[in-house]
Amino acid sequence: MALTRLPVANAIPDDSIANVKMANIVQSKNIIINGDMQIAQRGTSTASVTGDGYKTVDRFINEMSSAGTWTLSQDTDVPSGYGFSSSLKYDCTTANGSLSAGSWGFISQRFEGQNLQYLNYGTSSAQKLTLSFWVKSVKTGTYIVEMVSFATTKSQSQSYTISSASTWEKKTITFTGDTATAIANSNARSFNLNFWLVAGTTYTSGTLNTSYNTTTNANRAVGQVNLADSTSNNFWITGIQLEAGDTASEFEFLPVDVNLFRCQRYYFKTQDGVGTANALLMTGGVESSTSAGQGSLTLPTEMRTDPTLSFGSGVRFYSTGSSTVTPTIATNRSTSSNLSAAVTISSGSNGQAGYCYQGAASGNIIGDAEL
Amino acid sequence: MIISVKKQYDPLTNTFSSYELIEENQLVKSVPLNEANRDYQAIQEWAKIEGNNIIDNGA
Numbered sequence: 283m284a285l286t287r288l289p290v291a292n293a294i295p296d297d298s299i300a301n302v303k304m305a306n307i308v309q310s311k312n313i314i315i316n317g318d319m320q321i322a323q324r325g326t327s328t329a330s331v332t333g334d335g336y337k338t339v340d341r342f343i344n345e346m347s348s349a350g351t352w353t354l355s356q357d358t359d360v361p362s363g364y365g366f367s368s369s370l371k372y373d374c375t376t377a378n379g380s381l382s383a384g385s386w387g388f389i390s391q392r393f394e395g396q397n398l399q400y401l402n403y404g405t406s407s408a409q410k411l412t413l414s415f416w417v418k419s420v421k422t423g424t425y426i427v428e429m430v431s432f433a434t435t436k437s438q439s440q441s442y443t444i445s446s447a448s449t450w451e452k453k454t455i456t457f458t459g460d461t462a463t464a465i466a467n468s469n470a471r472s473f474n475l476n477f478w479l480v481a482g483t484t485y486t487s488g489t490l491n492t493s494y495n496t497t498t499n500a501n502r503a504v505g506q507v508n509l510a511d512s513t514s515n516n517f518w519i520t521g522i523q524l525e526a527g528d529t530a531s532e533f534e535f536l537p538v539d540v541n542l543f544r545c546q547r548y549y550f551k552t553q554d555g556v557g558t559a560n561a562l563l564m565t566g567g568v569e570s571s572t573s574a575g576q577g578s579l580t581l582p583t584e585m586r587t588d589p590t591l592s593f594g595s596g597v598r599f600y601s602t603g604s605s606t607v608t609p610t611i612a613t614n615r616s617t618s619s620n621l622s623a624a625v626t627i628s629s630g631s632n633g634q635a636g637y638c639y640q641g642a643a644s645g646n647i648i649g650d651a652e653l
Numbered sequence: 654m655i656i657s658v659k660k661q662y663d664p665l666t667n668t669f670s671s672y673e674l675i676e677e678n679q680l681v682k683s684v685p686l687n688e689a690n691r692d693y694q695a696i697q698e699w700a701k702i703e704g705n706n707i708i709d710n711g712a
């Protein structure tokens with residue numbers, strides 16, 4: 283048979299590479315972002331943690347009250363042979379062996395409702411969700427993982443057991459779908475996935491609620507061990523995947539640029555240069571008076587909403603004909619597609635070009651649109 | 654934890670345009686007037702607590 287030369291060049295559209303990349307993002311089966319703990323824009327370790335907040339790896343928020351003191355870090359301890367390079371580590375540095383009733387602590391990821399519409403909640407076709415993850419803990423026993431609907435105040439909890447101390451174990455848990463209540467189709471926080479670590483009797487005194495019901499605190503974390511009861515307690519987790527259906531598939535590894543891109547919808551931080559690298563951060567100029575400058579940078583992806591803006595201590599402003607000054611934010615003019623600010627400066631000339639740059643260590647600019 | 658909140662006025666228009674938020678770690682944030690923003694939501698909840706006042710020094 284004669285071979286026919288295919289007109290390959292004509293068959294492949296010019297934008298095909300971009301389409302393949304976008305298809306990879308759109309078709310991602312994992313609802314969790316950064317489930318392999320690869321991205322840590324805020325930093326790789328935070329010590330003396332006692333309360334709420336995003337502390338280290340992207341998209342995972344620490345929720346905590348009266349539950350000891352912890353160091354949270356991006357760690358290299360991972361299950362061997364499964365392709366992971368990072369985990370999220372909780373290291374108890376001050377114990378709390380006598381929890382108050384209202385003590386609580388968990389690792390959480392929050393989801394936008396518009397990303398969950400395909401689950402068909404609120405219909406008879408509501409899909410199940412299957413969670414899989416790798417976990418290692420010094421403390422064995424029962425742990426609770428929970429799905430919480432923020433908008434409808436309904437929740438569902440499931441338990442898992444850590445059988446062997448200080449040993450990586452893979453866990454798989456399936457949550458039923460909610461046939462009664464739809465998920466609002468918006469960019470607002472709709473669901474949380476919570477990995478409980480510490481729970482006082484307020485959350486443990488009832489019967490574990492294993493299907494979607496209006497949240498009763500006493501039924502949320504029944505049986506949860508107290509991970510805060512010793513400074514010897516360390517806890518690691520990685521490879522978190524939450525997918526539609528009742529079967530756990532292999533963890534979906536994404537290229538680091540795609541992973542970072544997904545995280546930057548919620549948090550964006552310019553990279554610190556080497557020392558005082560004078561890296562350009564925002565371009566702009568001096569407007570309206572000698573004391574107000576303005577600058578802007580275009581974000582790599584649309585953020586979830588208009589972001590909170592902050593400057594690191596090393597950000598400087600320079601305008602033609604004036605000396606370098608340390609700017610403070612006069613107002614936040616950012617949108618979901620760019621970071622922009624009017625800044626107060628000590629000197630400048632109206633109409634002159636100017637820019638913000640990294641003039642010292644921690645010269646970074648942060649946009650925060652987390653859930 | 655929120656330490657203080659102050660209204661920010663745009664120097665070009667003199668209109669109330671964002672909040673300056675100072676947290677326990679002394680990090681200074683500029684928060685947009687957008688109900689979907691998490692820090693904006695936190696400021697509204699903080700302001701409901703008796704004794705917490707948003708500073709307004711005007712334009």
